[in-house]
Amino acid sequence: MRVTIIDSRSGNSRSVQLALRALDIPSITTSKPSDILRAGALIFPGVGNIQSVKRQLEGEGLIAALLDYIKRQRHLLAICVGAQLLLERSEECNTKGLGILKGLSRLFPSTPGYKVPQMGWNQVHYRAGSPLFAAIPQGSPFYFVHSYYTDPYRRSEHIAWCNYNVRFPATFGKGELFAVQFHPERSGRHGLQLLNNFVRIALRAYRRC
Amino acid sequence: MLSKRLIVCLDVRDGKTTKGIRFADNIDVGDPVAMAKQYSLLGADELVFYDITASAEGRSIMLETVRKVAEQIFIPFSVGGGIATIEEMRAVLLSGAEKISINSQAVADPSLIRKGAQHFGSQCIVIGMDVLRAAAMPSGYQVVTHGGRTPTKWDALQWAGQVEQLGAGEIVLNSIDADGTQKGYELTVTKMISEALSIPVVASGGAGNPAHIVEVFSAAHADAALIASIVHYGSYSIAEIKQAMLQAGISTRPIGA
Numbered sequence: 001m002r003v004t005i006i007d008s009r010s011g012n013s014r015s016v017q018l019a020l021r022a023l024d025i026p027s028i029t030t031s032k033p034s035d036i037l038r039a040g041a042l043i044f045p046g047v048g049n050i051q052s053v054k055r056q057l058e059g060e061g062l063i064a065a066l067l068d069y070i071k072r073q074r075h076l077l078a079i080c081v082g083a084q085l086l087l088e089r090s091e092e093c094n095t096k097g098l099g100i101l102k103g104l105s106r107l108f109p110s111t112p113g114y115k116v117p118q119m120g121w122n123q124v125h126y127r128a129g130s131p132l133f134a135a136i137p138q139g140s141p142f143y144f145v146h147s148y149y150t151d152p153y154r155r156s157e158h159i160a161w162c163n164y165n166v167r168f169p170a171t172f173g174k175g176e177l178f179a180v181q182f183h184p185e186r187s188g189r190h191g192l193q194l195l196n197n198f199v200r201i202a203l204r205a206y207r208r209c
Numbered sequence: 210m211l212s213k214r215l216i217v218c219l220d221v222r223d224g225k226t227t228k229g230i231r232f233a234d235n236i237d238v239g240d241p242v243a244m245a246k247q248y249s250l251l252g253a254d255e256l257v258f259y260d261i262t263a264s265a266e267g268r269s270i271m272l273e274t275v276r277k278v279a280e281q282i283f284i285p286f287s288v289g290g291g292i293a294t295i296e297e298m299r300a301v302l303l304s305g306a307e308k309i310s311i312n313s314q315a316v317a318d319p320s321l322i323r324k325g326a327q328h329f330g331s332q333c334i335v336i337g338m339d340v341l342r343a344a345a346m347p348s349g350y351q352v353v354t355h356g357g358r359t360p361t362k363w364d365a366l367q368w369a370g371q372v373e374q375l376g377a378g379e380i381v382l383n384s385i386d387a388d389g390t391q392k393g394y395e396l397t398v399t400k401m402i403s404e405a406l407s408i409p410v411v412a413s414g415g416a417g418n419p420a421h422i423v424e425v426f427s428a429a430h431a432d433a434a435l436i437a438s439i440v441h442y443g444s445y446s447i448a449e450i451k452q453a454m455l456q457a458g459i460s461t462r463p464i465g466a
Contacts, residue, residue, distance in 0.1 A: 192283060
């Protein structure tokens with residue numbers, strides 16, 4: 001099975017592709033809706049301003065394709081702004097999200113000692129037994145760059161947490177949907193492990209069909 | 210807790226790293242890809258490549274280098290040196306760099322910061338600023354360009370505020386007075402600017418021993434420290450620096466994590 005990566009028109013799609021290549025996982029990077037509908041496992045890296053990301057995706061017919069893909073209950077890993085777009089709304093430019101999961105992306109409070117954006121490596125603690133974090137020690141550092149943090153409302157959808165002035169779910173999702181606020185493609189060996197875990201989870205499900 | 214970052218800086222000319230390094234025998238110290246990989250393994254949290262090539266050919270070699278580095282290392286890295294247009298920014302980012310760093314070009318045309326942030330997001334626009342002590346300036350420091358040779362009209366604190374407003378995601382603050390002395394970072398200006406801004410400030414210039422790095426974090430509240438000679442010439446390892454940080458109670462990302 002090949003992994004499909006949505007072309008974010010930034011370096012991030014390439015970084016994800018190179019990370020998968022380092023793991024010997026074949027992938028294609030695409031901005032064609034038809035490729036997305038055919039995908040067995042999809043990675044959606046988003047970076048920059050959420051409104052620009054959304055507009056660009058809309059312009060290429062990718063929002064509709066993404067919604068259709070999600071409806072078919074196939075596996076998705078959304079990264080950074082990709083993760084934020086799964087929620088109902090972001091405080092950044094008051095942008096409406098896809099509303100796949102209930103919740104908001106909120107601007108970090110700016111208080112002394114907490115620069116905005118959060119930029120750098122922070123520890124992530126996950127719900128015990130999460131397959132996405134298999135073989136990753138609790139409290140491992142992941143690389144974050146973001147001014148808005150994800151606040152999905154349903155606690156049952158929270159998978160892992162990070163502390164930066166506020167404690168927020170840095171990973172959330174349900175069923176076959178996974179959303180990570182950090183950048184696994186920039187997070188060294190634990191990031192590669194997480195990408196590998198995601199592809200394995202998707203592959204197991206794919207084989208069952 | 211967010212870790213304080215150690216960023217290793219590599220100068221590249223015509224696709225070759227220029228500083229001699231005491232690594233294990235099997236590392237080609239002129240090869241930016243091998244060096245990047247090695248520093249990543251040794252615990253660098255981030256890397257920055259400064260292209261000190263002047264020519265157009267050098268520029269295309271640099272893009273090739275960036276592509277190769279991106280294939281091998283999976284930590285963030287930025288690229289600076291001579292980037293003057295949105296198209297040049299795009300080329301570097303699409304080659305796999307996480308961020309681009311602009312310095313003199315931002316002073317010459319501040320709108321480049323805004324345009325860069327609009328196109329690619331603030332998170333990938335790093336402003337390098339060189340400062341020099343100048344009693345006549347309100348903050349006591351002046352912005353200079355071209356490695357300190359060219360003075361500008363800008364007060365350091367005003368310029369830092371200006372670049373933040375224009376959409377820069379981070380500042381690398383290099384003290385020309387401290388640079389190359391190995392006597393420690395310039396704490397006064399680092400503290401002043403780091404505390405005045407809400408975006409991260411990376412201290413640069415002057416690190417000679419791990420205590421200098423500890424003090425720029427604890428006393429000057431830098432968010433990250435740029436290191437070059439201290440590790441390139443083998444005086445100290447990243448492990449020794451991180452050990453000193455831990456002992457001083459400064460959060461650092463464990464090596465091998």
